[in-house]
Amino acid sequence: MKGRNLILVAFMFFCIGVELTHSYGQGFQVNFQGQKQQGMGCAGASLVQDASALFYNPGGASFLNASEVNAAVTPIFGNVMFVDSFTNKSFRTNSPVGTPFNLYALFKVKKYHRLKYGLSITTPFGSTVQYEDNWIGRFALTRLELKAIQFQPTVSLRITDNIGVGGGLVFTTGAVNLQKDLPIQFYDGSFGHAEISGKAIGWGYNVGLHFKANEKLNASFSYRSRTNMKVTSGNVQFTVPESLNQSFPDGNLTSGIPLPSVATFGISFKPAKRWDIVLDVNRVGWKAYDTLSFDYALNSPSLLDTKSVRNYKNIFAFRFGAQCNVLSLHEEKKMMLRAGLGYGFSPVQAGYVTPETPDGNRVYFTSGMTVYVSSHFNLDLSFYFTKVTRSDRNLETLLSGTFTTIALAPGFGLNYSW
């Protein structure tokens, strides 16, 4: 019976979210790297509960007492609708389900328990947007696929009983695929098409400091650096009428996309035995994304290198959540229920909203739970909901209207420790 109640509670959160009528991160950030944090409004950098600390706070990882492996996936069901302000026509996306995942492995050093090392594999950036055929913005974008996987070998050291430091090198491998229609028509009236694709790699780092004030209060600071993703061997392919083939030569291109830095300050507080309250503040260095440029190896009078101004700004995000052990006052039997919410400012300034990231300031709601199956094994569930509305007139394409995004993301994770 208890299991049924829990599912009902989760379902209630879902319904509340829908009723409140208001993606999953700002820009093309994806803030799903830990199921326990996701349950609490994506906050919890300073509350070390599992190996996801490798990502959220390398300084805190050393506070874990065991070796641990952790795997989780969070399918994102995102739906975007665009209502054009001149024609009143609405258009939707039929994007595939996004599947951000994370894998963590954290090991203690046998003879020196203050030192931990580990590896994290995460997907903190990415986006796949596919608009319906013949949509009004087809000459701006029909499909964008942005994938990035980050590998982060990490070392974490508990310097004193209260202070831990850690750091890791971040290697990112990514792929981009951008498609749009061209306002050039074949004899049958169909439109031309352009597809840009490429692979990219980049390097960065992630460092953190954890401070345990007392049994009730923890604080942390972590900084993930900016990573410049360089597309060195991209490719552009045009589908145009035969008579225009020479004007639109297929060929190589170079480009680059920055993944912004993220600085996180976190606080966790234990007001009572069963309870934890967490608060995270992020500062995301989106200013790095000022221009999206494509440098084509072969140019023609119709195909010049493009520089498309993005003009993103640095933003804050505030995340808040709580968890409660609903089974017992003591630690021997545990089942955690979680809830949280957050507010993120959009890095996209007025005049620069594009179909690739129809982003706006957002409120989001989350809930989650962990079932401790045994002392070695626990199972996480989380749920995320947001609705974002953004009206804009893009200065470059002059596409004008309102994007409404609803995103739901149920997450599932497994932990094994020893």
Added chain:
Amino acid sequence: MKLFYCHIIALLLIALMACKPKEPMLSVHSGTADFSKFVAIGDGHTAGYMDDALSIHGQQNALGTLLQMQLQLAGANPTILPWLDPSNVGINTQQQARLILGYKTDCMGIQGLSPIRFSAQGEVVSFTQSAYIPNQKYSNYGIPGLKMIDMVSNLIGNPNDQKYNPYFGRMSMDQFVLPMTGTWSSVQENVLFGGYPTFSSIYLGLEDLLPYAKSGATQNPMTPVSGLPNVGFDESINQLLSQLSSNNAKGVIATLPDVTKFPYFTTIPYNGLKLDAASVVTLNQIYGPLGFAFHVGENPFMIEDPSAGMFGVRPMLPGELILLSVPLDSIKCHQMGSVFPLRDEFVLTLDEIQQVQSRTTAFNQIIRAKANEVGFAVVETSPFYEKTNAGFVYNGASLSAKFVSGGVFSLDGIHLNPRGNALLTNEFLKAINVKFKSNLPMLNALNYNSVLFP
């Protein structure tokens, strides 16, 4: 119990997939206007003339058709046009088919893209059969070549008169009415026959200027500003608007753009005479005695100008225009525009451009004044055409007035293509919305065809 969970999970998944933003509910209303009996009156733009012919595809994408389609969202009558042949060959007054973009080999043997006729002959059958159906009222009196002063003409429907307009002839009610009345009916009589419109759109006046400009200002004089109906612009529009506004009926009327900025006049540059050293020597020998010197590179074309000294020949001046009617092969291979000056009929000189422009301004002043008198909305077309001349971005696509590649004008360089018509329709819709407080939505012009490439 397991089955129960399975159901719950299935339900949740369905809920996740189904959670989509809701479409806004919007009702379109006509404001203070009544679109229930709409009629579009105009020339080739309103009819759907494009690519130098009228065809069924053009009719379907005509200014009048697109405008009525949007007005139908707020109660306008069904669209009834004298549709042309479904073969979509098209026809103009020289019995030619419409233009398409195809490959053509020029006098130097170089193959390139060029406007060519869709077929050797137009759909002549359309001019030999009447499209008139008794008791059916056309909602579009767009007639290619129709002038403002022609509205009350009793001659343009008369096949035996030299003013006969076959586009009007095929839709006129005369074959049924003539035997009873003994006189040919005018366009206006056709429009008003069987009930006055409650709302009309008028885009007339371009044909009062264009034939003169297209002849290089050599023939087809422009319509006088003043004069009786059927003679002068002011009295003609006066009587038309007083008829169309009787019983407090409303409408929309457009002012006229500067036709000399159409690609037909602006595509070939005045200084497009590219010379090598040998040609420079030859030309300097010929024209040196007249005081004209040439140099390697770009030079102004030589033109006939009776007012230019003893020989009536001079180089073109910046701002002067060469018409698309000029035989390009003669320029490329037979020294037209250099050894043999361009004939007057292919050129608009500064004076001639000025004449056309000042007549346009005079017409526009009359259009505005009369429209205000009868409470019609006024569409200022000049800002739209000027924006197009400068080039602009529209929903991610770059558009301009550039011939072929600009995406707005059809291959005749004068009439808009479907995309251009949709853009111009939006200007009409905006003017109607402002004047009559309606909320008609705009068209997405990129849904309408531009030039098609092989």
